Every structure is written in C-alpha cells, then in structure tokens.
Amino acid sequence: MRIGFDLDGVLTRSRRYNPDIKIPWWLFLGLIFVKPNKKIVSFLKNLDERDIIIVSARPGRLKSLTRLWLRFYKIPFHNLFCVGLGKDARERKLKVIKQMKVKKFFDDDPKTVNFLRKFGINAKFPQGAS
Numbered sequence: 594m595r596i597g598f599d600l601d602g603v604l605t606r607s608r609r610y611n612p613d614i615k616i617p618w619w620l621f622l623g624l625i626f627v628k629p630n631k632k633i634v635s636f637l638k639n640l641d642e643r644d645i646i647i648v649s650a651r652p653g654r655l656k657s658l659t660r661l662w663l664r665f666y667k668i669p670f671h672n673l674f675c676v677g678l679g680k681d682a683r684e685r686k687l688k689v690i691k692q693m694k695v696k697k698f699f700d701d702d703p704k705t706v707n708f709l710r711k712f713g714i715n716a717k718f719p720q721g722a723s
Contacts (some may be wrong), residue, residue, distance in 0.1 A: 594696045596640065598633070600649035602701030604668065608713065620664045623656060629666045633719060642669040643677045646693050650682045651675040690714055700706045 598604055605627045637645055647670050651659055656675045662684065663670055676685035683705050690709065691699055699719040702704050708718035 595644050595646055595694055596698055597646040597648050597690055597693070597695035597698035599698075599700040599702070599705070600638075600651060601627075601648055603699050604629055604647070607705075625662050629668060632720075634666065634668050635672050636677075637669050640669070643671045645670045645672075646695050648674045648675070648686050648695075648698070649675050650678050650686070652677050657663070687712055 594611075601607070602702060610680075623703060632722065649659065653675045656673060659675060660673055662675065674689045676682055676689060684715070686700075687709060691712075691714075695714070697715045697717065698709060699717050700709070701719060703718075705718040
C-alpha cells in the first residue's frame with residue numbers, strides 16, 4: 594500500500610510557513626538545518642521504501658536539496674514531489690496523490706487534510722503515523 598507524507602510539520606517537527614502564501618524560494622534554504630521527526634522516521638523505516646511517497650509544498654527549485662536532506666538523515670522514500678506554494682498547492686498535491694495511487698496521506702495542515710478528504714483521499718494527521 595502506498596502511503597504519502599507531507600514534509601514540513603510531518604517529517605520535520607516544525608512548520609515554518611503557510612502553504613496558501615507564495616513566498617520566495619530562497620527563504621526555504623534554512624529548512625536544510627531542521628532535524629527530522631524521529632518518531633515518524635522510525636515509522637518509515639518499518640515500511641517498504643517503494644510504498645513511501647513524499648508530497649511537499651516546497652518550491653520545485655528545492656527538490657534536489659530536499660532529496661539530499663532526506664538522504665543525509667537516512668529517511669527512506671520512493672518518490673519526492675515538491676509542488677510549490679500558492680492558492681492551488683492543495684490541488685497540485687491532490688493531483689500527485691491520485692497519480693501515484695497513494696492510499697493514505699499524512700499532513701499537518703487541517704485545511705489540506707479536509708480538502709483531500711473531500712476528494713476521497715484517506716488523509717490523516719501525523720500522530721505517530723499509525
């Protein structure tokens with residue numbers, strides 16, 4: 594079963610921005626110094642790597658840097674998507690989730706969780722990623 598995860602606020606403990614507001618990509622560079630959420634990483638390590646899809650609202654320009662961050666912290670994943678911020682970020686996340694046939698998606702943003710649920714996605718908050 595494919596499981597999807599948001600990055601900031603789920604794989605990391607902190608969420609540093611509002612996904613509805615588009616901000617310059619370079620303001621995200623500081624996120625490389627944010628440490629991962631150990632509880633979620635431990636959960637991911639018990640999954641098959643082919644089943645882990647990461648869908649973030651980070652700007653696309655940060656995909657390579659984000660991939661390096663994931664590898665540095667030995668976070669298993671099969672695919673990484675950086676869909677960017679802005680008013681239609683939720684729609685872009687939904688498109689990727691459907692395209693990748695994700696069965697369960699964890700996100701810390703209540704608006705995103707509710708939006709995904711409206712479209713039949715089993716969206717949840719990351720309380721240890723059960």
